[in-house]
Amino acid sequence: MKKLYLGLISVLVLIFGAFMFIRQIQVKKTAPAKPSANSIKLVAAKKAADQYDYERALTLLKGQSSKSATTLRNSINSTKKELVTWNKPDQFRHLFFHSLIVDPQKAFKSKSARGYADYMVTIPEFNKIIDQVYKNNYVLVGLQDIIQTDKDGKKSTVSINNIKLPKGKKPLILSQDDVSYYKYMKGDGFAKDLFIDKNGEIKNHYVDGGKSQVGNYDLIPIIDQFVKKHPDFSYHGSKGTIALTGYNGVLGYRSSISQSSKKDLPATKTAIKKATTVANAIKKDGWTFASHSWGHINMKESPLSDIQKDNTLWMKEVAPIVGKTNIFIDPFGADVGGSEPYSESNAKYKYLSQQGFNIFCNVDASKPSWGQLGDKFYRNARINVDGIRFQSDLDGSDTVLRQFFNTKQVIDQKDRKLVHK
Numbered sequence: 201m202k203k204l205y206l207g208l209i210s211v212l213v214l215i216f217g218a219f220m221f222i223r224q225i226q227v228k229k230t231a232p233a234k235p236s237a238n239s240i241k242l243v244a245a246k247k248a249a250d251q252y253d254y255e256r257a258l259t260l261l262k263g264q265s266s267k268s269a270t271t272l273r274n275s276i277n278s279t280k281k282e283l284v285t286w287n288k289p290d291q292f293r294h295l296f297f298h299s300l301i302v303d304p305q306k307a308f309k310s311k312s313a314r315g316y317a318d319y320m321v322t323i324p325e326f327n328k329i330i331d332q333v334y335k336n337n338y339v340l341v342g343l344q345d346i347i348q349t350d351k352d353g354k355k356s357t358v359s360i361n362n363i364k365l366p367k368g369k370k371p372l373i374l375s376q377d378d379v380s381y382y383k384y385m386k387g388d389g390f391a392k393d394l395f396i397d398k399n400g401e402i403k404n405h406y407v408d409g410g411k412s413q414v415g416n417y418d419l420i421p422i423i424d425q426f427v428k429k430h431p432d433f434s435y436h437g438s439k440g441t442i443a444l445t446g447y448n449g450v451l452g453y454r455s456s457i458s459q460s461s462k463k464d465l466p467a468t469k470t471a472i473k474k475a476t477t478v479a480n481a482i483k484k485d486g487w488t489f490a491s492h493s494w495g496h497i498n499m500k501e502s503p504l505s506d507i508q509k510d511n512t513l514w515m516k517e518v519a520p521i522v523g524k525t526n527i528f529i530d531p532f533g534a535d536v537g538g539s540e541p542y543s544e545s546n547a548k549y550k551y552l553s554q555q556g557f558n559i560f561c562n563v564d565a566s567k568p569s570w571g572q573l574g575d576k577f578y579r580n581a582r583i584n585v586d587g588i589r590f591q592s593d594l595d596g597s598d599t600v601l602r603q604f605f606n607t608k609q610v611i612d613q614k615d616r617k618l619v620h621k
């Protein structure tokens with residue numbers, strides 16, 4: 201009896217063992233295969249090719265002989281034969297925006313309603329604009345893609361790069377001003393700040409009724425998501441330029457030491473740290489930063505001494521957070537010079553040039569695009585996309601926006617009517 205009992209146990213153990221063995225094989229079979237180095241490279245090559253970086257794509261495909269690698273290589277080689285070169289200083293169109301309105305009910309009924317309606321666009325308007333701009337074959341290029349600074353000892357000169365795009369595609373520079381989430385905007389239906397979420401993505405905080413929400417509540421995360429979905433909207437991964445002042449801090453962080461009381465100093469130092477981490481992530485994500493002056497001063501009207509004081513503050517309080525930049529974006533679009541090329545006899549230009557700026561952007565919506573290349577500078581004119589420009593398109597006095605999108609289809613007339621009530 202005991203023998204039979206033992207025999208039964210060993211049979212059971214054997215069956216169990218066999219079961220576990222088979223199970224293990226099955227588990228092995230169904231466990232997802234780790235992607236090979238080549239398949240990772242193939243995915244990266246596909247993205248690089250989508251973003252017009254054909255040389256990088258071909259390098260990634262080197263030594264790969266799979267069917268998909270060969271197909272991609274052939275398609276790149278035939279695309280490369282038909283590329284159009286963009287290298288004239290005046291052919292780069294440039295659109296710029298301010299912070300986007302998250303809640304029109306708040307913004308258009310606030311005490312700053314008129315200003316918001318004139319200088320800003322809502323998120324639904326922006327989404328429609330970007331969709332149409334993309335469908336009209338524009339591709340985001342960075343100012344740093346277009347302009348190259350060549351240093352020869354102390355002398356630095358600028359030259360224009362050859363941007364190559366497939367026939368029909370057109371380069372477009374994008375910028376956003378005053379991404380500070382200024383104190384005066386609090387409670388008016390705008391995002392509170394930019395931050396890095398747990399997936400490493402740039403997102404906004406938006407506070408509504410005391411509740412903090414996370415989402416794509418401004419231009420940077422919206423463009424990020426758009427490019428994720430449509431990689432071919434971005435040239436080599438570039439997205440745009442963010443122009444920053446400093447008096448209310450940057451990116452929603454109150455990081456200005458000079459504006460901070462002694463009591464607030466520890467909080468200001470924490471803000472600087474946080475802002476630096478966010479700024480680094482934003483740069484890694486395809487964006488560049490520009491000076492928009494520290495105090496949003498008028499560069500045309502301000503005397504040189506004020507410009508010097510202001511820039512010293514920017515260098516002290518903003519540059520350590522966002523990094524040194526060679527791009528200066530005029531507050532109010534007010535240029536330090538006229539339309540003739542800058543020269544050293546212009547003391548304001550000379551000072552800014554010595555401070556390392558060699559790309560200057562003003563505002564001029566009278567032409568589709570404007571640019572000027574000197575030995576030591578590149579100037580580019582931007583077109584403001586806002587309520588004023590919408591209105592001039594609707595009444596036909598300036599139709600410059602029509603090359604990018606259809607104002608009638610994007611404007612949110614219903615919400616904008618709130619302003620007059």
Ligand SMILES: [Zn+2]
Nearest residue numbers: 377378531532
């Ligand atoms: Zn501004």
